[in-house]
Amino acid sequence: MYDFNRCKLCAKNTAVPTYKLKNTTIYVCAACGFHFINHLDTMPSNNQSGEDRILDRKSYDYIEGKLIANGKELAEKLCLVKKHHPLHQSHSLDIGAGAGLFSHLMAEEGALVHGIEPQKIFREFALKKYGISLTGETVEDSYWQQGFAGFFDVVTLWDVLEHVNFPAETLAQLYNVTKEGGWLFLDTPRRDSFFYKMGEWSYRFSSGSNRSIFESIYSSQPFRHKQLFTLNQLTQLVEKVGFSVISMNASFFKPQNKMILVCRKPLM
Helix, strand or coil: CCCCCCCCCCCCCCEEEEEECCCCEEEEECCCCCEEECCCCCCCCCCCHHHCCCCCHHHHHHHHHHHHHHHHHHHHHHHHHHHHCCCCCCEEEEECCCCCHHHHHHHHCCCEEEEECCCHHHHHHHHHHHCCCCECCCCCCHHHHCCCCCCEEEEEEECCCCCCCCHHHHHHHHHHHEEEEEEEEEEEEECCCHHHHHHHHHHHHCCCCCCHHHHHHCCCCCCCCCEEECHHHHHHHHHHHCCEEEEEEECCCCCCCEEEEEEECCCC
16 A cells, blocks of 8 residues: 655655545645645456446447547647657557547557557547557556567657656656657646646635635546646656656646646667
8 A cells, every 4th residue: 555645756755635625635745845646546457347337329429529629639739749750650659548539640640559548448439439459558567668668759648647646657667668769748737837826725715625626636536637747846757757858838827737748768
């Protein structure tokens, strides 16, 4: 069992429970200021398909409807990737591929796509909708770490880092599967944003009774937000792992409070 007093970013035993929510608690590290909740997901097993939801007609239509709303944003992300690296015959890995739309867009550009998606229902949708076979093994699995070390030209991590159990370890593992000179593209919500600060102010000024903003951000439900980074924390982490930050785009006031980083693995 994980000791949540141990910070998931700096690994010091200086994290303390600070914001009590309905079903979880936000821990704040006194050493580095990282915020994370006291919950870890149990990854679904490929051998226990009965635990997964069934892709029936209703589920298929629901997922397809969500893709329409996400299409414009993913198209913009595709343009960002193409701006930095030609996609034809490039080996790409989309981590947290969801229903497979971004992998599909990459494949249409000629990329040789691989994707990781731990939830079986989304893997089934991607196969049925796009003919794309996603993999359930997460990036730390030996399937990737040994079978694809230094392999990928492009790795994408869209809206994923806030969901994983251990983000520092996840970044180190994807660094291993990126080839020298390869690219990492990621986005994640920004904690040092006006929206998040409003959540802190509301909680403190109400002595913990007004926690609606925090409740909208964090959840102990499977595959929901477990931690948020500040811009400095994120850039320092990817650089510590070994990537160089080529560009960043982050806004203090935008409603989604996203920060987008373009990173590259140096040539040795």
